[in-house]
Every structure is written in C-alpha cells, then in structure tokens.
Amino acid sequence: MTSPRRSHWDDVYTTKPADTVSWFQDDPTPSLDMIAQTGLGIGDPIVDIGGGASVLIDRLLDRGHSAVTVLDIAEAGLAVARTRLGERAGRVTWISQDVTAWQPPQDAFALWHDRAVFHFLVEAADRAAYVRALDCGLRPGGFVILAPFSLTGPERCSGLPVRRSSAAMLQAELGADYALVNEQPQTHLTPAGNRQDFIWCLFRKSARRATVQS
Ligand SMILES: C[S@@+](CC[C@H](N)C(=O)[O-])C[C@H]1O[C@@H](n2cnc3c(N)ncnc32)[C@H](O)[C@@H]1O
Incomplete structure (x- = not known):
C-alpha cells in the first residue's frame, strides 16, 4: 500500500517541474565542496539519500564517480533524474524506498x-x-554529510513541518561513534527568491566497529 509520505512526494514530482520546487539548485556546490573535504576517491561508494531529481548525481558522474546510488521515497523524483541523465542513468543504482x-x-x-x-x-x-x-x-571510517534547515531556517518545506537543527543536535542524533569534522552555514535562494538557512555538517564514523555489549 502506498504510504501518505510516498504519495505526497510522488505528487510533488508529478505536478511541479523539478526546477520550480523550493529546494531546486542548478549548482550543488555546497555538496561538492563538502564531498571534496572527505578526500574520498571517485571509486568510493556514495549514496545520496532523498536525492530525488537533484543534479548532484549528474555532477558526480561528470567528475567520474563510478559507484553512486540515489535513494528516494518518490519513484517519480528518481524518474525525473533518470530521464534527464539518459543513458548515463545506467551507471547509477536507483533505490525507491523510505529511508526509515x-x-x-x-x-x-x-x-x-x-x-x-x-x-x-x-x-x-x-x-x-x-x-x-x-x-x-x-x-x-566513512563520512556523513547532513544538511537540514538550521535553527534560523524555515519551519516548513513542501507543505510539511520540519525539525530545524544545529550541529550539536545532529551530533546528539548520531551518537558518540560519529565525530563532527566541519560545520558550515549556508543560505539557499529558492527559485521564487526566498532565502532558506541550512547547516551543513560533515561527520566521520569511528574507524573501529562498535562492539555490542551483552
Ligand atoms: C526537499 S527534497 C530534497 C531533494 C534533494 N536532496 C535535493 O537536495 O535537491 C526532499 C527529498 O527527500 C525525499 N524524501 C522525503 N522523505 C523521505 C524518506 N522518508 N525516505 C526517502 N526519501 C525521502 C523526497 O522525495 C524528496 O526528493
């Protein structure tokens, strides 16, 4: 059965051109800059969670990344990206799934x-x-980039409530196995000309496997 969450996002991607939604950016520089900070190579496997129709995947393929996965709850969003990429879409693993x-x-x-x-x-x-x-x-030893609305960001997005965060709040969610490497505020200008404050956080997972206490 289709969940309300999935229906919401499929509706968004089937009713609105991808370059008109508030989160659209034609230049994913904040992502690319933070990915560069990890020092990872083009063969290292990357997953873009909730990538939807984002052009980040295009830019990663342009740079030669060869192990890229995009997961999104909205099959319609993934379809937009696949159509745009044409034959290059075959180099990407696409997962239509609720991340939770x-x-x-x-x-x-x-x-x-x-x-x-x-x-x-x-x-x-x-x-x-x-x-x-x-x-x-x-x-x-892997890296996590989380970029939610910051504490000065909007309280809603796409008609849904959001939970705004600080780096400390994200750290608390991830737990002690993750170390904050960098945090960077950023203001996104929406296609309608509104400003949205984000906080970009790069975490690194501990290189040793956590042991389960019995
Ligand atoms: C605001 S858009 C951001 C899209 C993309 N990350 C970008 O920066 O352009 C949120 C995306 O998350 C997806 N999404 C929302 N909830 C999700 C969930 N529980 N699991 C997977 N994807 C989800 C939506 O379908 C949508 O593509």
Missing part, C-alpha cells in the same frame, strides 16, 4: 549524503530508524 524502512547492505558506503531530507523526520522514532539505516550502511 531501508536495510542497506552492511558497510556498503563510504559516504552518506543528505541535503534537505533528515529535517522531515519530526518524530524521534523516524530519526532513530534513519540512524539505524545509516549505521548499517556506512562503513567504519
């Missing part, structure tokens, strides 16, 4: 990237499920 219900292969990714997705998880249980998926899919 996702069980990624263990240690599959060296980088987990999320722009404007985590802030939709206003329920603590959803954030905990998200962190479980992240913790499973991200290898020890």
